[in-house]
Each structure stands twice: as C-alpha cells, then as structure tokens.
Amino acid sequence: MTTVVADCGRHVSVHLAEQDGQVLLLAFSDHPQPPEMADDVLPRLRASAAVSCGTETAAGGRPV
Structure with a gap:
C-alpha cells in the first residue's frame, strides 16, 4: 500500500479475493504517470511468502 499511496494519485483502490486457499490482493493508484x-x-513482497507478485503501469494508473 505504501507504494501505491506514494504514487500521489487522488484515489487508491484495494481489491481482495480468495482462490484455491490463497488471498489475491490488488492495489491500484489512479495516477496516469506514477513515479519510479x-x-x-x-x-x-516475495520475501513475505507471496506466491507471485508484480506491477504494471497502464493509462489509468499503476496496479501492484
């Protein structure tokens, strides 16, 4: 969440889901050109026992 908040967008969106006994957490910023x-x-994230993790930047912001 710290990373998404640091994007300095006006909104942060968090989505939680469960699949096959695992939690899926997505955090989105709404800043179209977030900082590095x-x-x-x-x-x-990997060290915290995450099975997989990643990030991408899209026109509407950055999903992490």
Missing part, C-alpha cells in the same frame, strides 16, 4: 517504484518493493 523503489527497486526493493517486489523483492520485499
């Missing part, structure tokens, strides 16, 4: 993300974000 810190290099340690995805390694920290």
Whole structure:
C-alpha cells in the first residue's frame, strides 16, 4: 500500500479475493504517470511468502 499511496494519485483502490486457499490482493493508484517504484518493493513482497507478485503501469494508473 505504501507504494501505491506514494504514487500521489487522488484515489487508491484495494481489491481482495480468495482462490484455491490463497488471498489475491490488488492495489491500484489512479495516477496516469506514477513515479519510479523503489527497486526493493517486489523483492520485499516475495520475501513475505507471496506466491507471485508484480506491477504494471497502464493509462489509468499503476496496479501492484
């Protein structure tokens, strides 16, 4: 969440779901040109027992 909030958009959207006994968490910023993300974000997510993680930047913001 810190990464998405740091994008300085006006809104943050969080989506939770469950599939096959695992939690799916998506966090979206609404900033169309978010700043560069810190290099340690995805390694920290992987270290927290995440099965997979990633990020992308789209026209409407950045999903993490």
